[in-house]
Amino acid sequence: MNEALIRHKLGRLDKAGAKPRVLDLFAGCGGLSLGFEAAGFDIRGAVEFDPQAAQSHGINFHGGAPEHCDAIDITSTSPEQLCQKLKLDSVEDAFDIIVGGPPCQAFARVGRSKLREIEAHPEAFIRDPRAQLYKKYLEYVDAFRPLAVLMENVPDILNHGGQNIAEETCEVLQDKGYVCGYTLLNSAYFGVPQMRERMFLVAYRKEVADEVVFPAPTHWVDLPSGYESSRSVATKTLRSLFNEAHCYVEPTVAKTSLPAAVTAKEALNDLAPIYARELLANGEIKRGARRFVAPVRYSRRKPSSYALLMRSWQGHEAPEDGVRDHVIRYLPRDYELFARMNPGDQYPQAYEHAVEMFQERLQAEREKGQKISEKSAKYKALWDSIVPPYDASKFPNKWRKMWADQPARTLMAHLGKDGYSHIHYDSNQARTISVREAARLQSFPDGFQFSGTMNPAFRQIGNAVPPLLAKALAATMMQTLRASAFRGAPKVQGEVRDDSQAALSAV
Template identity: 80%
Template sequence: MKNPSLQKKLDRLLAGGRPRVLDLFAGCGGISLGFEAAGFEIHGAVEFDPDAARSHGLNFHGNDPAHCSAIDITQTSPAALCARLGLGRVEDAFDVVVGGPPCQAFARVGRSKLREIEEHPEAFIHDPRAQLYKKYLEYVDAFQPLAVMMENVPDILNHGGQNIAEETCEVLAAKGYVCGYTLLNAAFYGVPQMRERMFLLAYRREITDHVTFPDPTHWLVLPPGYEGSRAVALKTLNNLFGEAHCYIEPPPASRDLPPAVTAEDALGDLAPIYARDLLARGELKKGARRFDTPVKYSRKKPSVFATQMRTWPGHEAPGDGVRDHVIRYLPRDYELFSRLNAGDQYPQAYAHAVAMFQERLKAERTQGNKISEGSVRYKALWDSIVPPYDATKFPNKWRKMWRDQPARTLMAHLGKDGYSHIHYDSQQARTISVREAARLQSFPDGFQFSGTMNPAFKQIGNAVPPLLARALGNAMLATLRSGIAASKAKQKEAKPRLAAAV
């Protein structure tokens, strides 16, 4: 092997060392948690959001201040990062780089522009949209990892009229990597959530000559919206860009596999929160909520998934109960939530609300209260019951979960309202708690989130589900070990030939 840095890393792994990971755009650590569980060492991370950075440092580095501070990748060189974290020589610091630049960085940056960024380090000054991508490549260049994993939304296959995943593979191939990308849905990997994302894997050619993705562990029939989105993405892939050389079909799921983990499997053992009762007793109030109050589990027997979340090695649930099982203050809507049927979205919610208003208006008039249409009292009553959004413009703003299906995709928008995930239990009549959102993403109960409720929801919605990350980590570790074994065999073969030559 001509590259001494790569050989040094291979030798370290041959000696039994764990692959050391750098997590870029790490968030609170969904990828890190999965890779840690797969057998990797989380050696460092770069995250710009202060709350997410504190969460990452808290969970993976014992609250070490050096690892808990926000880092701006556009202002921090690889050398500065190594100095800050005390990691020594840049080229020796990491074996694997994971993460993915935010998709905005790729907007309308064409194939020629990507190459320009590579060849001219200052080119990004003329196109700020490319800055994060340029920094990602700069880190890969500097750290010379044995493997790379990138994640992004499916639209990256047609972002601004380009297949960014294919273009990224071209750039990495020029650096000496074998690359492949695909679309994976988290529900096929034991996550109680139907979340579709693009994943790109790359390995040094010294390690392997092909890329494989993990086989599914669970089975379900995806709703039309998910299959339709995937079909559109792949049709675009073929029609708009011609042959996608690095695209790999997702491994198929078999009907013989266990059924997908449902929302009830994920949440059923957590203590119920009856929002209307809390509101009536004055125990639910407006304002920021923190997570230091332990809440004991319900007496319901935990599912296999729930047991996994309680007992995740290194992130086990506290003995006195879970933290952050707190909900939003939404007094206008609790009664409305109780009336929704599973799967109802905003148009159905609006219709229920109008019916509730008519009931209340009739009751008021029956009691002798004269409330004329268009009056101040009429409007006040309407506003106290009916949400203000146009039912024809916000069809997906609300959704009540099905108890017997995985949840729909959690988004960072959870940090603003949470109406996209209304609890399936009509008696509880509320949106999901922070801990329930974490469960739906497959974060274990011992994982801690920094900040108050809104930042925690945002961190969870932005994360890669740890169980899916673990599946990818397992696949990557198997490939690395196979490459290491092949390297070891070649070394053994070389010794007799060398001795014979002497």
């Protein structure tokens, strides 16, 4: 990278009010973008293939401008074409930061080839188009020459078929002149009411920083054993090949003296209750896709400090007439079963409850004089109307009823399919969570808009990086960038600031 361009970008950041400019790749609806915006960055552009997620991003960060709402296929869009679309004159000087993360599934069979070979020998991976996403990501880094890069992915990227993709990615970036580090962070430690474990990789130009620092936890929670075992599996490669994991940064241990993690009840309790069984009895909930136009007033319950933050997030404040998207799935068979379940129950327990409910109903029908033999059509119809069809031995984690006094478990994109992984803790409401409740558990503010109907909205939320966790990372990166810009300011006072275009013309 041309040194004049680096000095120019750092010199610009030293100016009063100048914000680092972000490009969000594989942006989704904008979880990372929202966190970086809140930390003082300028979200200047995004690339997202899914049309509804792309529209959500454009609505929330660019006022719905058409050039920002269109879906973009990174495999067929060059950096130059992206700049033309976003009406940016210079490619090299368009962005200061690139965030996002390409899918990693394509590299399980690559072995210790070092992912840099994708650049040198792309034909070796032509059979797997997902490899091209990684190649395009690197192409964008090369073209835009950012001062810093942030990548996010699942923890298993540290042990993907015995491969440490994060370490190999760092090797590629180091070859390009970056100082790199990666770690595992759990969102519950950063004020998010959800226990979500993710890998984050940060890289700075070597002229900007000589080490990577990650944010320290602000909250504490005793994570369930499943999260500890998942982390152990992910870091297995690190333990066996630790001398090769040069860029791994041990996460700071959360202290028990920190404030307790935000609970599901603190996150959701001020939202209006939705009593699913009553709605069903009154015919007020029906099958079919629904849009989110009707506002819903908050309940009269006193909001927690977290709820107040979600209502008042700068730039994404809640509408004055109430929140949108507070709608639930139509699951008529299961509302009574949800009421019967205990907090923490998963599918095996739900199945047992359902069988008990069936036996009770069967007995009641027989006491009324109904003759229902075990092999009759009536018997089967009654069974099917109460008992879910899944094998309890094969789907133990398919369902879960939340605890009120703990953060929620990880929200997945599968929310777009059924939502059984997050059954509301309040048995009186007896339902799965609403779209707005899912957004709250991810730390999306109440004024954030999701494009599309219920299923796409759930999918966008489940795919996102929790904005509060993104904000913690962004704030740490901002400190590093500001410190570097301040240190470099005297050197470039006359040379770059007064003649920046001349310096750039040499790039």
